Structures are given as C-alpha cells and as structure tokens.
Amino acid sequence: MFNSPLLLGFDQIERVLDQVSKTKAEGYPPYNIEQIGENHLRITVAVAGFAEDDLSVTTEDNQLIIRGKHQEDDSNRIYIHRGIASRQFQRSFVLAEGIEVVGAHLDNGLLHVDLNRPVPEPVVREIAINSAKKKAVSSRTIDMTVDAENGADAVEDKSRKA
Numbered sequence: 001m002f003n004s005p006l007l008l009g010f011d012q013i014e015r016v017l018d019q020v021s022k023t024k025a026e027g028y029p030p031y032n033i034e035q036i037g038e039n040h041l042r043i044t045v046a047v048a049g050f051a052e053d054d055l056s057v058t059t060e061d062n063q064l065i066i067r068g069k070h071q072e073d074d075s076n077r078i079y080i081h082r083g084i085a086s087r088q089f090q091r092s093f094v095l096a097e098g099i100e101v102v103g104a105h106l107d108n109g110l111l112h113v114d115l116n117r118p119v120p121e122p123v124v125r126e127i128a129i130n131s132a133k134k135k136a137v138s139s140r141t142i143d144m145t146v147d148a149e150n151g152a153d154a155v156e157d158k159s160r161k162a
Contacts, residue, residue: 029089041115048109049086057104057113064093064101
C-alpha cells in the first residue's frame with residue numbers, strides 16, 4: 001500500500017497497520033474508549049472479579065497492553081452456574097506516536113487508563129538552496145604589520161573571490 005514513490009518514510013505506519021491486523025478481535029473483556037478532554041482519552045476495561053494485584057498495564061513499543069490473570073483459583077467452590085468470566089486476558093491497543101499513558105486506576109470493577117495526546121507544535125524550517133555558482137571558493141589574504149612605536153599588530157583583511 002505504501003510502495004508509491006510519493007510516500008516517503010511511511011514504513012512505521014505500515015508496521016502499525018500490520019500490528020493492528022494481527023490483533024485478535026476477541027470481545028473479552030469489554031472496553032470503552034472515551035474523550036475526556038480536548039487532548040485526553042480514557043480507556044475503561046470491565047475487569048469485574050479481578051483485584052489490583054491480578055492486573056498489569058504496560059507499554060511495549062507503541063502498544064498499550066492490559067493483562068489480567070487471577071493469582072489463585074478457589075477449587076473448593078462448587079458452581080451451579082458460572083456466568084462471571086474469570087479467565088485470564090490480554091487486551092492490546094496500538095498507540096499513535098506521542099500518546100502518553102498518564103496513569104491507571106481501578107474503581108468498582110472498572111480499570112481506567114488515562115492517556116494524553118499532546119498537541120505537536122508546528123515546525124517550520126527553511127532549507128537553503130545551494131547551486132554551483134554559490135559554491136565558488138573564496139580566497140582570503142591577511143596582511144599583518146607591526147607598529148614599531150606601540151608594539152601592536154595591525155591586521156588588514158583583503159578578501160576576494162577566486
């Protein structure tokens with residue numbers, strides 16, 4: 001897709017698209033992504049039954065990875081019906097360049113991960129155009145004379161272009 005000679009330097013975007021396409025489209029655990037400010041996002045993951053020690057939030061390269069794994073399973077319980085999932089999970093989100101993970105907190109079975117999307121400052125840079133005419137080598141001659149009365153050196157710069 002990015003093989004056009006007009007698209008230079010888009011290798012990173014192509015790698016991100018590959019990562020997104022390889023990510024499983026599993027629905028567990030459910031999550032929301034909301035905008036909580038002009039440049040702030042929040043990912044909320046439903047993690048009912050998981051304690052704070054059972055969860056981990058990490059970033060690897062440009063991915064946010066949320067993992068949940070129960071520390072111990074109570075094998076003494078006998079379930080008549082088990083509708084609350086307690087299996088381990090891993091949920092990945094590909095982050096755009098510059099997105100920062102501000103923090104995470106657990107509240108009533110919901111894990112909230114706050115993200116900040118800083119506004120990049122526009123960078124304008126002028127590029128000098130060099131030509132063969134401007135690259136002419138200039139020679140420079142400096143004459144030094146000694147003032148006998150004051151003992152000081154007098155310098156005369158005779159710059160000329162070759």
